[in-house]
Amino acid sequence: MLAKRAGLKRTGKSCRLRWLNYLRPDIKRGNLTPQEQLLILELHAKWGNRWSKIAQQLPGRTDNEIKNYWRTRVQKQARQLNIESGSKKFLDAVRCFWMPRLLQKIDQTSSNHYSLITMDENPAYFSASPTVTSLSTSSTPVGDLTGASNQFKGNLSSMSIPIIPSPDSMKISQLPEISEHTTSPSNAFDNNVYNNSIHDSCYVDTNSYNMEGFNLGPMSAIETYDISQFDFHMANSEWVNGQHDRYFMEHGYNVTV
DNA sequence: AAGGAGGGCAACCGCCTTCAA
DNA sequence: CTTGAAGGCGGTTGCCCTCCT
Known part of the structure; x- marks a missing residue:
């Protein structure tokens, strides 16, 4: 009726989509925030390509927008790495690199200081493990990973998630460098080191x-791989600390301010 | 300055479901 | 119960803009 009465050269269905995806007053403009991106990664792991369902968890964002984000950003990165999106390698790349990266970005855009104490329940991409394994970016082993440290009582940047290759302890320096292959897709994920370690599982140490x-x-550990090629299109953060709290609380993090 | 390439995103397509007549 | 219109949703297309040469 609207299309007819307005004299638009559109079908009703087209009008509806135009309204839903663009004209609606509650549509949020601008790039997805790191928090939103993180949530999308997490929910996609849980629900797959259920864009409308995912969009319900991101107020002001449309399923179309989220779908476009996934296809143009996330899948693009997968292609550049010669990883089939949806494959186990792809999921590993998401949880081992992209999600921690986003967490770091969240930290950088947050004005509050947090200390992440434990994860009682892990986000979908993370698999919990009590395992503590050495991990190093240099010839110096990490060594003791237990005990309290003020080092982790700063801001969220200390929320670096120790991505731990398993089952065998190994130094991150043993892992393949991707940075040399930023222009041509890397097959680093195909080599034996990867297959024998990160590919198998990336543990998030819940106690460390x-x-x-x-x-x-x-x-x-993340930076050892040059993932600067991963463009997350960081937005001007509309992050408010209450949301920050809520997000981590809802996802099983204990956050203290 | 021009034009080609690539990316981002709104719009469209097609199939399935829902609902009212 | 049937049928057709409308809604819902995932996949795809094409336009427009920016960047690079």
Whole structure:
């Protein structure tokens, strides 16, 4: 009726879509925030391509927008790495690199200081493990990963999630460098090291956020891989701290301010 | 400055479901 | 119960803009 009466050269269905995806007053403009991106990654792991369902969890975002984000950003990165999206490698890349990266970005855009104590329940991509394994970016082993450390009582950057290759302990320096292959897709994920370690599983140590002597800088394990090619299109953050709290609380993190 | 390439995103397509007549 | 219109949703297309040469 609207299409007819307005004299639009559109079908009713087209009008409806135009309204839903663009004209609606509650539509949120601008790039997806790191928090939203993280949530999308997590929910996609849980629900797959259920864009409308995912969109329900992101107020002001449309299923179309989320779908476009996934196809143009996430899948693009997968292609550049010669990883089939949806494959186990792809999921590993998401949880081992992209999600921690996003967490770091969240930290950087957050004005509050947090200390992540434990994860009682892990986000969908993370598999919980009590395993504590050495991980190093240099020839210096990480060593003792237990005990409290003020190092992890700073801001969220200390929330670096120790991505731990398993089952065998190994130094991150043994892992293949991707940075040399930023222009041509890397097959680094296909080599034996990857297949034998990260590919199998990436553990998130649930007990290692307050570790004495854990001398890795935040995200250092991640930075060993040059993932600068992963463009997450960081937006001007509309992050408010209440949401920040809520997100981590809802996902099983204990957050103290 | 021009034009080609690639990316982002709104719009469209097609299939399935729902609902009212 | 049937049928057709409308809604819902995932996949795809094409336009427009930016960047690079």
